[in-house]
Amino acid sequence: MPFAQIHVSEGCSVEQKRALIEKVTQAIQDAVGAPRPNVRVWIHSLPGTDYGIGGTPVADLESANAPFAQLFLMEGRTEEQLRNLIALVCQALVEALDAPMDKVRTWITEVPKTNWGIAGKTAKEMGR
Numbered sequence: 001m002p003f004a005q006i007h008v009s010e011g012c013s014v015e016q017k018r019a020l021i022e023k024v025t026q027a028i029q030d031a032v033g034a035p036r037p038n039v040r041v042w043i044h045s046l047p048g049t050d051y052g053i054g055g056t057p058v059a060d061l062e063s064a065n066a067p068f069a070q071l072f073l074m075e076g077r078t079e080e081q082l083r084n085l086i087a088l089v090c091q092a093l094v095e096a097l098d099a100p101m102d103k104v105r106t107w108i109t110e111v112p113k114t115n116w117g118i119a120g121k122t123a124k125e126m127g128r
Contacts, residue, residue: 001116002032002040003040003041004040004042004069006020006042006067006069007051008045008046008067010048012043020041020043020096021043022096025039028085031085047059066099067093067097069090071089071107071109072109073111074111074112090104
């Protein structure tokens with residue numbers, strides 16, 4: 001049950017957001033084998049005045065197209081799967097948002113199965 005929070009600059013079109021949800025979902029499915037219905041994606045649109053890069057508000061930079069993907073997964077994926085996940089999610093952001101690859105960032109948090117809840121039980125209790 002991977003979750004992805006995608007932080008983008010304000011101004012993405014509805015079409016870009018749809019493409020982003022589709023492409024990130026597919027990237028997660030391809031990289032770690034997560035069932036498609038279990039993948040969740042949230043998009044957070046931020047005004048360029050509300051975050052910065054290198055001490056400068058993004059609104060003041062030449063390009064505000066610097067998306068960030070924060071991914072949450074249950075523990076247990078291999079290093080190869082995580083490496084592939086980073087590559088595929090970054091590529092999805094590049095394609096959906098026409099973002100320059102060197103501006104894309106990802107962060108993976110692996111959550112212990114005892115700390116992941118599903119329908120009121122831990123993933124460990126459910127045998128995941």
